[in-house]
Amino acid sequence: MTTRLILVGGFLGAGKTTLLWEAAQKLAGRGLRVGLITNDQAPELVDTAFLSRSNVKVTEVAGSCFCCNFQGLIGAMSKARAEANADVLIAEPVGSCTDLSATIVQPLRDRFQQEFVIAPLSVMADPVRLVDILDGGTAGLHPSAAYIFRKQIEEADIIVISKTDLLTPAELDVLKTRLSQTYPDMTIFAVSAKTGKGLDAWLDEVTTRTDAGRRIAEVDYDVYSEGEAVLGWLNATILLRGEKVDWNVFAGKFLSGLSQRFDNMGASIGHVKLMIDAGDSFLIGNLTGKEETLSIRGQAGAGFEARLTLNARVQMPPETLETIVHEMIDATTQGYITATPVAWRCLSPGRPNPTHRYDHVVATKTI
16 A cells, blocks of 8 residues: 655745644545654654644654655654554645755655655745745845745745735735746645635645656755754743733733844744643644734633743844743743743754755656
8 A cells, every 4th residue: 555645845934734734634534544744953843732633643853854864754654654544644844945856755756656655746835925036035034045935936846825815816816827927837726724725626636646846956055054044943842830821812922022022133034833732722823924924823721831832933043042032931921920941942954964865857667
């Protein structure tokens, strides 16, 4: 039996994790057994904590990206496949990774065709950032980070415009037309994980097609490396205790405070994600740009104790990011909440060093 692998790339803040959640529910509704694979440069992932609340198996590759830890990816795929008896695996690479066709898709097609059917590479793009990139801008990112965004789009088999609920129908039509003209040989889908619109059509495509990795992008690894290194990365888990705290209010104040600090510094945000788990209830907070992008989904209610998982990717030295987060935790908890870190990691990613990098598209083998 072969298992289908669906890779969903795209830059930080594109909405990949929400898409994975919704896609898993829809595939389960079709009678398919699904496994999810998350990825990050460090452990303590909001994505893993969030997705683990679904009814599907979630496996994590932490400490390095898929391409630089190919065996870790294979191990996670095999584990999820076995434990979930999965028909379909959906994997979400690190949001600042590109060159996925050369370093993941082609090696998988070359070495594991008897075990896995590789779906076309889907790359999600936030429509606001995408428009600015198409206009020749940097979408508020460092030029080298914007380079990564462009390369992700260039190597896609399928471009998925996300968050379409933020666009008018006319704006969406214009964007789809521009993409079709710029990338005429790519399939384009428009989806909203929030409303579910467009998800079924995209799933129909990635669960039937097998023409994965049709192109390999030319990637300058010096620029790529700089694009990752300009971001400070922070992953933390903190135990919060207080007297009947409204956790949604707390999350709003904390994210708003962080946003104001970053905006005042002119610091570009890749994404800031948090999850507050209060036992039977939880919330997810997101910040992908200026304060107007702040969103909170779910209700964690009011209580005496909760677990905060925080992931931040912001254009600044990791030491500066760490200081700001500490200061904002102190400012938000002062006087009524005790914050006890149980895990804390702040870093700047090292240079990408993929396990494999193919310079050609692998032909489909006859089995």
